[in-house]
Amino acid sequence: MQIGRKETVAVAVAVVLVVAAFVVPHLHLGIVTPLINASPARFQSFADTAPIFGWWKAHVGWGTPAAILIGIAAVMWGPAGAQRLPWRALVLVAWATSCAWAFSLAMIDGWQRGFAGRLTSRHEYLRQVPTVTDIPEALSSFSRRILDYQPDSWITHVSGHPPGALLTFVWLDRIGLSGGAWAGLLCLLVGSSAAAAVIVAVRALTDDATARMAAPFVAVAPTAIWIAVSADGYFAGVAAWGIALLALAVKQQVRVPLLVAGGAGLLLGWALFLNYGLALISFLALAVMATSVDWQTALRTLIPAALTAGFVVGVFFAFGFWWFDGYQLVQERYWQGIANDRPFQYWSWANLASVVCAIGLGSVAGIGRAFDIAAMRRSPGLRLLILGALLAILCADLSMLSKAETERIWLPFTIWLTAAGALLPPQSHRFWLSLNVVGAIALNSFILTNW
Secondary structure, X not given: OOOOHXXXXXXXXXXXXXXXXXXXXXXXXXXXXXXXOOOHHHHHHHHOOOOOOEEEOOOOOOHHHHHHHHHHHHHHHHHHHHHHOOHHHHHHHHHHHHHHHHHHHHOOOOHHHHHHOHHHOOOOHHHHHHHOOOHHHHHHOOHHHOOOOOOOOOOHHXXXXXXXXXXXXXHHXXXXXXXXXXXXXXXXXXXXXXXXXXXXXXXXXXXXXXXXXXXXXXXXXXXXXXXXXXXXXXXXXXXXXXXXXXHHHHOOOXXXXXXXXXXXXXXXXXXXXXXXXXXXXXXXXXXXXXXXXXXXXXXXXXHHHHHHHXXXXXXXXXXXXXXXXXXXHHHHHHHHOHHHHOOHHHHHHHHHHHHHHHHHHHHHHHHHOOOOHHHHHHOOHHHHHHHHHHHHHHHHHXXXXXXXXXXXXXXXXXXXXXXXHHHOOHHHHHHHHHHHHHHHHXXXXXXXXXX
């Protein structure tokens, strides 16, 4: 097996970036550090394993053998199996594999620490759920409670997101599925379904063969470490299906494209009220629209999608929450917290190192092949998706509103980068898949991740 020049350069740059991001914090280079104005104890709490948010701790759990077995199976039989399975079966297998992979990685940390207790910490949504006794009142007063240092300020994660995130867990509680395990299960199921959504979108925008080659990379991507369980995994799943439905509609691969486009708009509109940063999913939506065969088809897709997304915005506005007010206030809240002590001089590039850790070197190698102009002209679909995700990440990075924890926060974008492995020569897939699997298990086993 020969490794091409483009993937060699991409991987070499990525390795240097990651090594630098882990080493620099211990060189005491002034503001080129993950945390300033910090005592040794505070540095250990918030930057011990920068650029990843967690703590150094070599550990195994009952999820370890399961993760190893799933990883081996994906490397040995994933590429061939993806070629043989009927399409609908492949979509379900990709989802099931991603779900099992994510759950097994979480179980390396144990049931309580790795799964059931993750969403019950003092800064998480579930701590706020019991205080929401009147949903309309919570929505109408939501913006007023975003800023910190008020008697009734929202807790950290609630204040940092639009109200859709909190509402999800309130509704879950109202139907009797309360507690961290049920919340974690929701995030796991929806987040892991992004694997299915990604290959559906890739097939719609390119072809069946490319989607099948992408499937193993997406199913056992290192992103699974943060999908199970964090609310951002749930956000990623919702946004991914919005993009997938948009792709099916714009390529006219469904019986009622207008209805599917409307469904895409509903999901993408809802995504806007889960995470302010998901406004950047518009780059992926534009990438999808750019593949339309003509402007009339694009317009027929865009109008129902925009109308249903606007409907979601209108409903929240009717209940007293205006997205732009929340976005302006959340920026103020952001700078009231630890963001002031996280220097951009480090995080502007270390954020990208966390992206490498999240997608794996196999996906990095694929990205190295994405910028082939001739190939983009022949088959732009997947390459445009990769470009859209990279542009979203670049804008998020330059905004200075995403400093640290981006391995989790940027999941809605990084999951699309995992499909880049499909651009690699098929004979090299097992090698690159094995690097991704080993990297994910090693990272999860040596770092006790915060999420």
